Structure formats: C-alpha cells, structure tokens
Amino acid sequence: MEQAMHHILTPNEQYVCGLLIADPLYCSDEGHDPQEYMQPIAEFLKRDVITDTDKVRLADQLIRQFLGDIKPAVIAEDERDRALLAEAFEELDTSYRMGMSLGSVDDLVATHRAMRSAA
Secondary structure, three states: OEEEOOOOOOHHHHHHHHHHHHOOOHHHHOOOOOOOOHHHHHHHHHOOEEEHHHHHHHHHHHHHHHHHHHHHHHHHHHHHHHHHHHHHHHHHHHHHHOOOOOOOHHHHHHHHHHHHHHO
C-alpha cells in the first residue's frame, strides 16, 4: 500500500537531506558526527510516495544500526553476567564443601546483581 508523503520537512530540512544523500559525511563538515542511519532516513523523507516495503526496509536498517550501536554494552553485560555466575558457582561449591547451604545459584546471582546495582 502506498501512502502520499505530505512533506513534513521544512525547505532547509529538505535541503540538508539532499546534501546528506549526495554526501553521507556532510554533517562532519558542520562539526557533527555523521551516523550510518542518516542517509537512509534522508532518502526516505525525501520521497513523495512511501510503500510498505520502503517502511519495512527502513525499519530493518534502523534496527540493525541500533543493535550494532548497543552491541558493546550487550557484550559488557554478558561478561558481567558470566563473572557473576562464576562467582555464584564458586560460592555455592565452597558452601557445599563446608557442609553449608547458601540457597540456589539463581538466589546468589540475584544477590550479586543487587549488590552491583547498589554500587
């Protein structure tokens, strides 16, 4: 299904979109960090008619960009979780060897996460 794109951009926004389409690094000339998502959005916004396929394609590009941008944070959280889990297993193993019970691994991990959040 096609939808008419009633221009939501001001003339200067349309102009800058045109510059971004022609040169994806245009914003760096203006002292801003260009982002990979800028050119596809500029192309999208400059169209007069937008199809559902166009919308899906843009959403896919934005989601991939977003996931790429947060990947370092996700990796850091994965590493923290692995460290917490290893620490919890170590404490659980020590408690079993000493004849004590500290509860489940899930309880220990939750306790360590709470301590990390409080710090």
